[in-house]
Amino acid sequence: MNKDLSQLQQYPFEKLSTLKAGLQPPAQLDHIALSMGEPQHPMPHFVIENLIAHMHQLSNYPSTRGTLELRIAITDWLQSRFKIQPGMLDPEVNLLPVSGTREALFAIAQCVIDRSTGDAMVMMPNPFYQIYEGAALLAAAQPVYLDCLPENDFLPDLDSVDESQWARCQMIYICSPGNPTGAVMPAEYLRKLIDLAHRHEFVIASDECYSEIYFDESEPPPGLLGVAAEMGNDRFSHCLAFHSLSKRSNLPGLRSGFVAGDAKILEKFLLYRTYHGCALPSATQTASTAAWGEESHVVENRRLYREKFEQVLALLSDTLAPQKPQAGFYLWAKSPIADTEFTQRLYAEQNLTVLPGRYLARDHGSGNPGENRVRMALVAPLDECVDAAHRINSLLATL
Numbered sequence: 001m002n003k004d005l006s007q008l009q010q011y012p013f014e015k016l017s018t019l020k021a022g023l024q025p026p027a028q029l030d031h032i033a034l035s036m037g038e039p040q041h042p043m044p045h046f047v048i049e050n051l052i053a054h055m056h057q058l059s060n061y062p063s064t065r066g067t068l069e070l071r072i073a074i075t076d077w078l079q080s081r082f083k084i085q086p087g088m089l090d091p092e093v094n095l096l097p098v099s100g101t102r103e104a105l106f107a108i109a110q111c112v113i114d115r116s117t118g119d120a121m122v123m124m125p126n127p128f129y130q131i132y133e134g135a136a137l138l139a140a141a142q143p144v145y146l147d148c149l150p151e152n153d154f155l156p157d158l159d160s161v162d163e164s165q166w167a168r169c170q171m172i173y174i175c176s177p178g179n180p181t182g183a184v185m186p187a188e189y190l191r192k193l194i195d196l197a198h199r200h201e202f203v204i205a206s207d208e209c210y211s212e213i214y215f216d217e218s219e220p221p222p223g224l225l226g227v228a229a230e231m232g233n234d235r236f237s238h239c240l241a242f243h244s245l246s247k248r249s250n251l252p253g254l255r256s257g258f259v260a261g262d263a264k265i266l267e268k269f270l271l272y273r274t275y276h277g278c279a280l281p282s283a284t285q286t287a288s289t290a291a292w293g294e295e296s297h298v299v300e301n302r303r304l305y306r307e308k309f310e311q312v313l314a315l316l317s318d319t320l321a322p323q324k325p326q327a328g329f330y331l332w333a334k335s336p337i338a339d340t341e342f343t344q345r346l347y348a349e350q351n352l353t354v355l356p357g358r359y360l361a362r363d364h365g366s367g368n369p370g371e372n373r374v375r376m377a378l379v380a381p382l383d384e385c386v387d388a389a390h391r392i393n394s395l396l397a398t399l
């Protein structure tokens with residue numbers, strides 16, 4: 001067996017199941033899950049109809065590079081969303097469709113990391129989406145955790161990395177808007193990181209799968225490629241951005257996203273992917289083309305999240321008092337008692353499941369930055385989220 005597999009931790013939801021094992025929630029309350037970030041707003045009908053109408057395409061092998069129509073639809077979307085001048089992104093070389101960002105965020109490490117150096121490092125935020133760590137470990141690289149703390153606006157502290165670490169860094173994962181913190185990386189932060197990537201020759205893998213979930217319609221979060229283009233890095237060198245229809249269009253089961261940016265890396269990634277065998281089914285590609293070309297369902301999706309955040313934050317403002325995130329659909333709230341105990345009591349006494357923050361982060365010597373925080377995904381319908389806030393308040397009244 002591959003020895004590196006032994007370095008993988010249990011996934012947070014498995015740890016959560018163990019934590020809840022043996023607890024008996026009150027039977028008169030229906031279960032509410034705020035633990036998993038699975039979108040539950042309605043899927044856009046036109047995408048489903050499009051998918052069904054193209055099922056006959058199952059009779060052909062799909063192309064790994066993706067159809068030109070899909071690549072053009074994505075290019076148009078990127079240009080308009082991130083104010084990238086037409087012509088800078090070439091649909092022939094600057095992007096590839098992926099089976100959801102999870103798959104691609106994992107696979108990119110297999111493509112980019114040169115294990116022959118024997119000392120490769122992969123930087124990542126802490127707390128973080130667990131795939132980054134597994135990807136680094138299975139590419140024989142050392143994960144380096146950059147704590148995201150309130151004093152740094154929940155952004156990885158780039159100044160905490162020393163020159164010798166940058167010299168070994170082959171890739172950095174960033175996540176903006178962040179899961180679980182909701183922190184958005186400002187353009188000047190991204191500019192600084194792009195400069196560092198050029199100086200030290202590493203790749204930026206920017207996970208932007210929450211980029212379309214934000215509160216102010218006039219202030220969409222910046223993205224890596226938009227900032228690179230603005231800096232004159234019109235080849236997007238060292239830059240890769242990962243996007244998905246899962247959160248934007250409430251289609252987590254479609255398994256559809258894309259990676260865009262540096263053509264030199266994507267050429268090799270396409271080669272890797274041809275062997276890996278992860279082409280999107282043709283019907284998925286056609287339906288995705290339709291989804292990337294339509295924005296009104298995304299605006300409506302944001303309205304639903306805005307409504308939930310307003311009501312839930314109002315109910316919790318004098319009690320748990322979570323900070324409103326800058327974007328995304330998570331609350332990253334401080335827990336009044338240990339995060340694991342708070343999670344257990346919410347389940348045992350209120351039949352409500354949240355995720356202990358410590359399961360999403362690592363202690364690499366200065367404490368676990370997720371400890372005594374819980375992540376709550378406001379993905380359930382409005383009435384359930386409001387009910388959940390009341391249940392949290394009921395438990396808090398007993399502490």
Ligand SMILES: Cc1ncc(COP(=O)(O)O)c(C=O)c1O
Nearest residue numbers: 037100101102129179209244246
């Ligand atoms: C930060 C982050 N990145 C990537 C993903 C993967 O999303 P998908 O593979 O559905 O695009 C998730 C899913 O929850 C996530 O939270």
